[in-house]
Amino acid sequence: MTTLSAPYLVRHDPGVRPTMKDVATAAGVALKTVSRVVNGEPGVHPATAERVRAAIDRLGYSRNESARVLRRGRTATIGLVIEDVADPFYSGLSRAVEDVVIGHDCLLLTGSSGEKPVRERELVETFCTRRVDGLIVVPAGDDHTYLRPELEAGTKVVFADRPPGAGLDVDTVLADNAGGAEQAIRHLLGHGHHRIAFLGDDPAIYTAAERHRGYREALGGLYDPRLVSMRPPTLEGVRADLDRMFALDRPPTALFTGNGRYTVTTLRALAGRPIALVGFDDFELSDLLQPGVTVVAQDPSWMGRVAAELLFRRLRGDVGPPEHIQLPVRLIPRGSGELP
């Protein structure tokens, strides 16, 4: 006897997956019974369920989620658009979002926009095409009218870290950017500094603009545009701007850096030259540098968690007016901000 036809020896062609129907045939039951077992629905005799489960294992069956989603409408999927997973701020935020999403038995789709509005939109549209139930977006662009059809179709959207462009009133979770900058500047003023430079991202980026606003307001009459540099944080660029500022008649005696990446780049550009410095965003090892780096710390995990929980509240049916949550930041003195 060379032909083995016992069901447990059946080998499927690569690429051909068993379906519920195959399982049903193998177990000698109707398709619906398999469905019941797979979904843990009641009303199946234990012995029958056991037979079905055996068939599932034997065939290596796994449910086709696309078919399920098509039928049910709900995907149990959330989309997250951030700027860059490789940036510690966003990877921390991502992890927190992932944890909340997992806790709701959902899947998370994540994508990096790389600060490109086109890519942001592509990601959102890709996610919508996959019918995510909700979206958390750290926007790169400032026109979000393309989201309208999605919102009308019932997709819930929460913006995090930065607000949407004009004309879209949805939930937001933002940090107190301006307030944090003011705190930083008042701290430096309190330590006797009057010439405080600002080094930050392009003002097109909301957080950079807000932090600059806080800086400017806290400085009042001391504000001097020659002490402001707003551009992408390249080492060469920062170095050039520092050189320019240090060559002024009245050079800066303190620096305020507009985000974590900027702080690190600035420290590198300073190459050990001691100068008072406060940075926006905490970062790993800020405490181990000499001197420790004084920062205005945000909590990326907190932001992620709050945004995700707000989103799930909406998905549960909360239809109140859009919420605008502002998360506080806090100044952590470590030495660099207390230099004379």
Place this chain on the structure above:
Amino acid sequence: MTTLSAPYLVRHDPGVRPTMKDVATAAGVALKTVSRVVNGEPGVHPATAERVRAAIDRLGYSRNESARVLRRGRTATIGLVIEDVADPFYSGLSRAVEDVVIGHDCLLLTGSSGEKPVRERELVETFCTRRVDGLIVVPAGDDHTYLRPELEAGTKVVFADRPPGAGLDVDTVLADNAGGAEQAIRHLLGHGHHRIAFLGDDPAIYTAAERHRGYREALGGLYDPRLVSMRPPTLEGVRADLDRMFALDRPPTALFTGNGRYTVTTLRALAGRPIALVGFDDFELSDLLQPGVTVVAQDPSWMGRVAAELLFRRLRGDVGPPEHIQLPVRLIPRGSGELP
């Protein structure tokens, strides 16, 4: 006239999305024609295509990917299982994978296992249920027999950073962990050290075990188990182990730390006590500390890129025997490893 019935004023009920059929009706064509336009298939009169596109915009239509996938079989989706997105090594790897995946017009699903085998398996199974075309896995567990049905169904799998458990011969992309550790130890030996401690993760983690193996082999007769600590990198734990080692008759004069997280924790536990140190993994600011931290650097982006490209090669139909790619590492002297 109060009833506006112009098609462009139609508002859909929330949650009710227009389908191809709706677009077809609105444009006065058959469903198949809409499909042709949406997919850029030829054989549609330009004027007709224009009408269809107008209807698409008017209705805010977006294709339902689940239906498409169900019909076509292919999802154009890749799954990535890592240990933790918030770890810079894995977020760097993720970003590289994402870039390659995007370049192939695919979607990436990412999940963190948190070093838990159960969660690793859940993630893989969730991804398979969504019918990913391929998987890149940084395994947390050492039993991957559960992957068999997926492999048989044609899902391509590449393991990265760590190999699969026994009995599964699939593509792997690993770093030269043992070789890197040997380099580190020889470097320290060359600087006159004979008592070199190893601080690393639990040996159940492949990379930790390999690095310990390299450490041990490079030390030869100088190996002393009392100078070895392998456990999760908590500050208290590392501190306790360091205290224990420093209290020995012949305490260590140099440390080798088994990964980036360990290096940072150890530096914190040392609290400025100067001692020769080489760490596995490079990390941000390693150059700005005093002294700079000598490391054996891997390139997480490179690993991600290589793994993703290998995966797409398989998806393109390359059916050669499993490949086992080893990526070199390199020692970067920065000061801490050159202390006497």
Place this chain on the structure above:
DNA sequence: ATGAAAGCGCTAACAT
């Protein structure tokens, strides 16, 4: 150049 019909694998609604 355009369309009609079948069916992907599943779940919901309704029998039995």
Place this chain on the structure above:
DNA sequence: ATGTTAGCGCTTTCAT
């Protein structure tokens, strides 16, 4: 406790 049927929105195949 179990089965039958219809249909989710799309692509495929085969007309016209």
